[in-house]
Amino acid sequence: MAAQAQAKERKLPAPAVSPETKDYWDAAAQGRLLVRKCTACGEAHHYPRTICPFCFSDKTEWITASGKGTIYSYSVMRRAPVPYVMAYVTLAEGPSMMTNIVDCDFDRLRIGQEVTVVFKPTDGGAPLPMFTPA
Amino acid sequence: MSLKGKAYIAGIYEHPTRLATDLSLAMIHAEVAKGALEDAGLTNADVDGYFCAGDAPGLGPMSMVEYMGLKPRHIDSTDIGGSSYVAHVGHAVEAIAAGKCKVALITLAGRPRAEGMATGTVPRSRGGTPTPDEPFEFPYGPTVVNMYAMCAMRHMHQYGTTSEQLAWIKVAASHHAQHNPHALLRDVVTVEDVVGSPMIADPLHRLDCCVITDGGGAIVVVAPEIAKSLKRPKVKVLGAAEALKTQMGGKVDLTYSGAAYTGPPAFAEAGVKPSDVKYVSIYDSFTITVLMQLEDLGFAEKGKGGQLVADGNLISGVGKLPFNTDGGGLCSNHPGNRGGLTKVLEAVRQVRGEAHPKVQVENCDLALAHGTGGSLGSRHGSATVILERE
Numbered sequence: 001m002a003a004q005a006q007a008k009e010r011k012l013p014a015p016a017v018s019p020e021t022k023d024y025w026d027a028a029a030q031g032r033l034l035v036r037k038c039t040a041c042g043e044a045h046h047y048p049r050t051i052c053p054f055c056f057s058d059k060t061e062w063i064t065a066s067g068k069g070t071i072y073s074y075s076v077m078r079r080a081p082v083p084y085v086m087a088y089v090t091l092a093e094g095p096s097m098m099t100n101i102v103d104c105d106f107d108r109l110r111i112g113q114e115v116t117v118v119f120k121p122t123d124g125g126a127p128l129p130m131f132t133p134a
Numbered sequence: 135m136s137l138k139g140k141a142y143i144a145g146i147y148e149h150p151t152r153l154a155t156d157l158s159l160a161m162i163h164a165e166v167a168k169g170a171l172e173d174a175g176l177t178n179a180d181v182d183g184y185f186c187a188g189d190a191p192g193l194g195p196m197s198m199v200e201y202m203g204l205k206p207r208h209i210d211s212t213d214i215g216g217s218s219y220v221a222h223v224g225h226a227v228e229a230i231a232a233g234k235c236k237v238a239l240i241t242l243a244g245r246p247r248a249e250g251m252a253t254g255t256v257p258r259s260r261g262g263t264p265t266p267d268e269p270f271e272f273p274y275g276p277t278v279v280n281m282y283a284m285c286a287m288r289h290m291h292q293y294g295t296t297s298e299q300l301a302w303i304k305v306a307a308s309h310h311a312q313h314n315p316h317a318l319l320r321d322v323v324t325v326e327d328v329v330g331s332p333m334i335a336d337p338l339h340r341l342d343c344c345v346i347t348d349g350g351g352a353i354v355v356v357a358p359e360i361a362k363s364l365k366r367p368k369v370k371v372l373g374a375a376e377a378l379k380t381q382m383g384g385k386v387d388l389t390y391s392g393a394a395y396t397g398p399p400a401f402a403e404a405g406v407k408p409s410d411v412k413y414v415s416i417y418d419s420f421t422i423t424v425l426m427q428l429e430d431l432g433f434a435e436k437g438k439g440g441q442l443v444a445d446g447n448l449i450s451g452v453g454k455l456p457f458n459t460d461g462g463g464l465c466s467n468h469p470g471n472r473g474g475l476t477k478v479l480e481a482v483r484q485v486r487g488e489a490h491p492k493v494q495v496e497n498c499d500l501a502l503a504h505g506t507g508g509s510l511g512s513r514h515g516s517a518t519v520i521l522e523r524e
Contacts, residue, residue: 015269045383047270053383073388075283079255079334086280088386095384098271111291128273
């Protein structure tokens with residue numbers, strides 16, 4: 001079932017863009033994953049915010065992520081028209097982000113597995129960063 | 135200020151329906167309010183505090199206050215999903231202790247079945263202005279079930295919890311539900327039935343998931359002098375706590391729930407410990423929800439919840455920690471996809487000695503009710519109350 005399912009394409013809704021996150025989605029359109037990092041406390045966070053959620057400093061900036069990470073947890077959503085994999089991936093830069101694992105055999109995934117970013121088109125909006133086994 | 139003993143639960147009511155095709159949302163709110171007030175021996179004219187959450191039609195409490203002819207001098211429409219009503223009990227005690235009201239009414243109603251809502255398996259956008267998290271989550275397809283499933287997957291990976299251990303939670307709920315004539319699912323199931331049911335979102339099977347039902351319930355919390363004047367058994371609120379757990383800026387940790395934040399202060403306020411508790415009502419949207427909350431509340435060491443729930447240990451009259459003796463959300467009722475209020479109701483029945491005789495816990499003088507609202511896998515509310523028979 002999984003092998004068939006991952007061959008099908010899901011239609012992905014476009015993410016809503018705000019003034020705070022426009023750079024993130026513009027970078028995604030260019031195939032780059034951004035992470036927001038605080039220069040005051042040195043911590044990176046996700047999802048991106050102007051004011052650091054850890055130290056509440058406004059000295060935050062974009063950094064380009066390596067696109068590498070590991071699967072923190074996942075679930076194959078079998079009960080969907082086109083099954084897909086929900087996941088949290090812990091980025092090499094520190095934060096974990098909600099995402100999908102794609103272009104792979106869903107039944108061979110495991111927690112701790114190394115993954116790398118890919119970008120998937122949405123329905124009329126910026127592409128979404130997703131991950132595939134490295 | 136400790137809230138210990140500052141107020142009592144004097145009235146409860148659970149709507150018997152599980153499919154409310156012929157009832158409006160407002161009608162259900164009023165019917166459960168009437169039921170709980172009559173249980174207490176009070177009327178709508180006695181109510182001077184009103185509490186509701188996002189399930190109530192209209193802007194906060196406005197429409198329901200008007201519809202039910204209430205004249206509250208204290209109102210609260212805090213919405214933390216299914217845990218709201220457990221938090222409302224704590225808020226009601228606070229308001230009563232501060233002299234802001236004497237008779238607090240809490241209502242819940244919902245009709246997702248009548249409306250044909252795909253509750254657990256379809257991603258939902260709130261519409262309107264997106265929350266800051268939504269663009270980074272909604273397009274990926276988070277649903278209620280797959281977000282809780284990720285918690286289960288991580289728990290299994292980190293602690294060796296098994297699907298069979300989770301299944302025991304459903305088995306225990308089904309043993310209780312067979313005695314509840316209003317329960318949606320009354321057939322006793324086995325561990326094999328649960329792990330053999332269709333996989334919805336790995337590792338959660340269909341029978342790891344709660345029911346979807348219409349209905350509702352209400353709670354009346356009163357000042358001590360009112361409780362003394364009424365004829366019902368006195369159920370004292372000993373302790374209460376509430377909290378939110380989030381993704382913490384990306385420091386995601388799915389191994390624990392907000393119950394880790396609310397259990398310790400609630401027990402401290404009550405002056406009791408987990409081993410003193412005779413009965414627990416634990417939010418049971420999914421089997422994993424129960425297991426994690428039991429650990430976080432201190433009923434098992436973190437990671438050992440699987441051993442606590444296995445082998446019938448949650449079955450009343452069989453195990454050491456009877457839970458959800460009405461059948462809970464897993465088998466009986468999860469009105470409006472918000473199961474916190476019904477958790478309080480069965481805890482009150484147990485403390486009063488009014489649970490079904492087949493599931494009534496002997497000498498049940500101390501009970502705990504805990505709610506979770508929102509998504510265990512992203513951000514959720516938690517609320518705990520501890521109740522004592524006086």
